[in-house]
Amino acid sequence: MKYIAGVDIGNSSTEVALLRRSGSGETEFVSDALYRTTGLKGTKKNVPGVVKALTQASKNADIDVSAIDRVLINEAAPVIGDVAMETITETIITESTMIGHDPSTPGGVGLGTGTTVEITAEMETYSTDKPIVFLVPESVDFEAAAEIITKWTDNGYDINGAIVQKDDAVLIHNRIETEMPIVDEVRKLDEVPRNQRAAIEVAPQASGKTIDTLSNPYGIATVFDLSSDETQKIIPVARALVGNKSAVVIKTPEGDVTERTIPAGELRIIDERSNTTSVPVDEGADVIMDAVMNSWPVSDVRGESGSNIGGMLNRARSSMAEVTGQSIDSIEIRDIMAVDTLVPQEVEGSVAQEHSMENAVGLAAMVKTQQLPMQQIADGIHEELGADVIIQGIEAKMAVLGSLTTPGTDHPVAILDMGGGSTDAAYMDEDKRIESIHLSGAGDMVTMLINSELGLEDRDLAEQIKIYPSAKVETLFSIRQEDGTVNFLDEPAAPELFGRTVLLKDDGEMQPLPVDKSSEEIRRIRRQAKRRVFVVNATRALNIITPTESIRHLPFVVMVGRSALDFEIPEMISDAMAEYGIVCGSANVRGAMGPRNAVATGLVLSHIEGGTHLEFEIPDALSSAIERTTFQPN
Amino acid sequence: MDDCRSPIETDDAMPRLFVRCVGDREPELVQYIEHGIEEEGVPWVVQHGYDGDGVSVAYDASVTSSLKIGIGVAPDSRVVVHHKQLPDDDPVFDRSDVTAKTARALGSNSARLVKGTPLKPLE
Numbered sequence: 001m002k003y004i005a006g007v008d009i010g011n012s013s014t015e016v017a018l019l020r021r022s023g024s025g026e027t028e029f030v031s032d033a034l035y036r037t038t039g040l041k042g043t044k045k046n047v048p049g050v051v052k053a054l055t056q057a058s059k060n061a062d063i064d065v066s067a068i069d070r071v072l073i074n075e076a077a078p079v080i081g082d083v084a085m086e087t088i089t090e091t092i093i094t095e096s097t098m099i100g101h102d103p104s105t106p107g108g109v110g111l112g113t114g115t116t117v118e119i120t121a122e123m124e125t126y127s128t129d130k131p132i133v134f135l136v137p138e139s140v141d142f143e144a145a146a147e148i149i150t151k152w153t154d155n156g157y158d159i160n161g162a163i164v165q166k167d168d169a170v171l172i173h174n175r176i177e178t179e180m181p182i183v184d185e186v187r188k189l190d191e192v193p194r195n196q197r198a199a200i201e202v203a204p205q206a207s208g209k210t211i212d213t214l215s216n217p218y219g220i221a222t223v224f225d226l227s228s229d230e231t232q233k234i235i236p237v238a239r240a241l242v243g244n245k246s247a248v249v250i251k252t253p254e255g256d257v258t259e260r261t262i263p264a265g266e267l268r269i270i271d272e273r274s275n276t277t278s279v280p281v282d283e284g285a286d287v288i289m290d291a292v293m294n295s296w297p298v299s300d301v302r303g304e305s306g307s308n309i310g311g312m313l314n315r316a317r318s319s320m321a322e323v324t325g326q327s328i329d330s331i332e333i334r335d336i337m338a339v340d341t342l343v344p345q346e347v348e349g350s351v352a353q354e355h356s357m358e359n360a361v362g363l364a365a366m367v368k369t370q371q372l373p374m375q376q377i378a379d380g381i382h383e384e385l386g387a388d389v390i391i392q393g394i395e396a397k398m399a400v401l402g403s404l405t406t407p408g409t410d411h412p413v414a415i416l417d418m419g420g421g422s423t424d425a426a427y428m429d430e431d432k433r434i435e436s437i438h439l440s441g442a443g444d445m446v447t448m449l450i451n452s453e454l455g456l457e458d459r460d461l462a463e464q465i466k467i468y469p470s471a472k473v474e475t476l477f478s479i480r481q482e483d484g485t486v487n488f489l490d491e492p493a494a495p496e497l498f499g500r501t502v503l504l505k506d507d508g509e510m511q512p513l514p515v516d517k518s519s520e521e522i523r524r525i526r527r528q529a530k531r532r533v534f535v536v537n538a539t540r541a542l543n544i545i546t547p548t549e550s551i552r553h554l555p556f557v558v559m560v561g562r563s564a565l566d567f568e569i570p571e572m573i574s575d576a577m578a579e580y581g582i583v584c585g586s587a588n589v590r591g592a593m594g595p596r597n598a599v600a601t602g603l604v605l606s607h608i609e610g611g612t613h614l615e616f617e618i619p620d621a622l623s624s625a626i627e628r629t630t631f632q633p634n
Numbered sequence: 635m636d637d638c639r640s641p642i643e644t645d646d647a648m649p650r651l652f653v654r655c656v657g658d659r660e661p662e663l664v665q666y667i668e669h670g671i672e673e674e675g676v677p678w679v680v681q682h683g684y685d686g687d688g689v690s691v692a693y694d695a696s697v698t699s700s701l702k703i704g705i706g707v708a709p710d711s712r713v714v715v716h717h718k719q720l721p722d723d724d725p726v727f728d729r730s731d732v733t734a735k736t737a738r739a740l741g742s743n744s745a746r747l748v749k750g751t752p753l754k755p756l757e
Contacts, residue, residue: 104751105673142669167742170673205675474750476717476726492717495726495743499752 003030003068005057006392006603007050009076009377011041011421013562014049016057017600018068019608027608029590032597033057042076042372043323047380054385071381072392072603072625078369079334079438080320081421083448084312087343087360088264088282098237098347099163099186099248100354106202106246107169107182111213112161113199113223116192116250119148119162123155131158133198137189142168146175153178161200163248165189183246198250199223214249215241224251240347240356264361265307267336271295281309281361285338288361292336296544301333301365309363316367324369335366337441339532344455355455362449364533366422366440390607390625396426396436397622398602403558404428405601405613406587413556414545415587416538416573417598418563420444423534425541427554432619439541441533443563449529454515454522464511465526468503469567470519473510482523527568534569535576542577551577557584564595648677651744652695655682656708663737664707670741676701676748689725692716701748705740713737715744727756 002021016033035053039045058065114131162182169184181202201211213219217238221231241247264281303310321328339362344355378389417424420443426436451462471479476492502510570586577584586595688708695704702718715727743753
């Protein structure tokens with residue numbers, strides 16, 4: 001009786017397939033395990049994770065970990081992925097102010113203009129000629145505010161609106177005779193300029209309408225009597241206010257709002273014939289991607305130092321150099337993926353933490369080196385467990401072997417391995433020769449896009465939003481899912497969850513999201529991020545990997561890897577591939593494992609030369625261990 | 635109980651939140667609860683002269699209201715917010731020694747429970 005374990009060390013998880021070979025030569029897979037990868041993939045720090053995963057697999061098979069005779073590891077693809085975001089526009093407001101936040105309950109309705117005056121000001125110091133907009137600080141109670149407004153109105157002043165610090169707008173409005181728009185919950189009221197012209201607008205309630213004057217550049221121009229030059233400058237203000245139920249714009253004489261383009265630097269893409277194509281990052285993702293595909297195969301990409309992108313490329317380069325102990329010059333960036341996105345950024349010069357959606361480009365890079373120090377890992381595992389450790393095969397090839405255990409597949413076949421750091425593809429032709437490529441952009445990039453589009457600044461939360469569907473807690477007893485179906489809860493929801501958008505976790509837990517977004521919006525952003533990364537990359541990868549460079553000639557496409565476990569990515573890709581008339585679906589490794597464990601299974605199969613698990617004979621090139629690194633036990 | 639009060643013309647067809655007080659005296663806290671409800675724009679009515687503890691009064695108020703939410707105010711600054719479909723002894727909120735600020739937040743939250751918008755955090 002012998003136990004053989006295949007171990008696949010991935011960017012984020014380490015997987016094990018454990019096989020038992022009986023005395024008579026019969027083989028059977030007895031267990032599997034999954035453990036978080038410790039350290040950066042391909043480094044000695046992976047050893048503890050591998051040992052943990054092996055221990056877990058042995059436990060599942062009811063044996064001691066020391067009973068494992070042989071451990072097979074793969075020659076991991078020497079690539080790592082990294083992601084970065086470069087904002088390419090920025091809105092700055094100088095000397096003028098807008099308040100574009102959406103308090104849940106503004107008061108009154110309509111448009112009011114006037115000079116901003118502190119509500120506690122002496123009445124005698126102002127003339128009745130000029131209309132007034134009151135500023136009501138926290139220290140003034142709503143009843144007092146209403147009294148003062150009534151007193152001024154009775155004395156012939158035109159009070160045309162109020163900006164309130166606390167959540168008091170409706171209370172004040174209910175206690176005054178005149179109709180005027182009131183905007184509340186303006187926390188930084190002390191930063192609102194005094195004695196300046198202001199316009200307040202509140203959309204009519206229960207009408208479903210949003211403001212229509214202050215969100216229109218000509219509306220603002222009419223209110224403030226602006227010249228055509230000045231009107232051009234307030235466009236960002238109008239744009240930031242679109243869709244609001246209430247807004248305030250304050251114009252100071254020197255007022256100026258600019259939307260400026262931040263120099264985002266340039267990417268220089270070098271192809272294999274050393275031709276260089278320069279692309280300014282601020283021209284957007286399409287231009288960058290076209291340049292990459294036109295320069296395919298790419299031999300290196302360089303970014304301008306000082307820009308985010310340049311920093312990211314250098315960081316990826318130096319961490320790879322550190323891992324492999326090679327000089328930084330020999331590390332090459334073989335692919336980049338760019339995605340256009342919108343990022344909420346706080347408007348500089350705003351008063352109520354307004355955000356404006358700025359254009360940004362998200363980039364993922366694929367860094368490649370000659371070889372990873374797999375031998376060190378093999379030695380480490382041997383020291384820990386005493387088992388023979390053999391570097392059995394190359395990651396992509398093993399993935400193909402493992403995937404072919406999926407019922408209903410045959411070669412020629414293409415594998416899409418969608419992980420966290422990279423999207424890999426491999427193709428096995430009629431003669432069982434395997435080609436593979438590695439593209440940048442995968443799960444981590446989706447997480448980054450979700451993180452930035454929702455303005456979360458919390459990668460863990462973005463990861464959760466990526467993995468779990470959302471829902472709205474509509475009543476204490478029911479939730480409405482993204483697709484509109486209503487589910488009733490066994491236990492009433494906690495008051496903290498009421499009315500909120502939550503994530504539906506596997507264990508039935510509901511996690512409230514700290515963002516003010518409907519579940520439809522969350523769904524839209526999440527799916528868009530996945531589509532822009534995975535559908536684009538799947539198409540790109542399959543086009544490159546097929547011998548004819550055309551997806552249409554692929555009979556079978558099998559999806560494996562962590563992202564193939566996602567609840568919607570596989571169907572998005574299948575959908576997109578259906579257009580080309582090819583069979584595309586998630587793997588079901590060994591008919592039981594789903595899209596995971598392909599590489600670990602492939603390693604074991606390669607070692608036992610297929611056994612009864614594959615319907616064809618494995619060619620020698622795939623079934624012999626990699627010579628130069630075979631571990632020789634003493 | 636005839637002593638009903640609300641900012642809206644009394645109209646029995648109008649759905650309302652009931653704020654019911656234990657005993658004949660209306661505690662000072664009630665006005666803060668009213669402010670919270672008013673700011674959210676939900677119709678309400680204050681009634682007093684009820685017997686029992688805050689929870690049962692709040693529960694009865696929730697059953698009476700077509701909005702399914704009821705508020706009970708008991709002595710010792712206790713405020714209870716109840717929902718018609720919850721078990722009668724398990725209210726949404728049951729707070730004692732309530733300050734003016736918390737009372738207003740509880741008022742807002744009862745109105746928000748009606749409106750289906752996220753609740754304000756309580757102290």
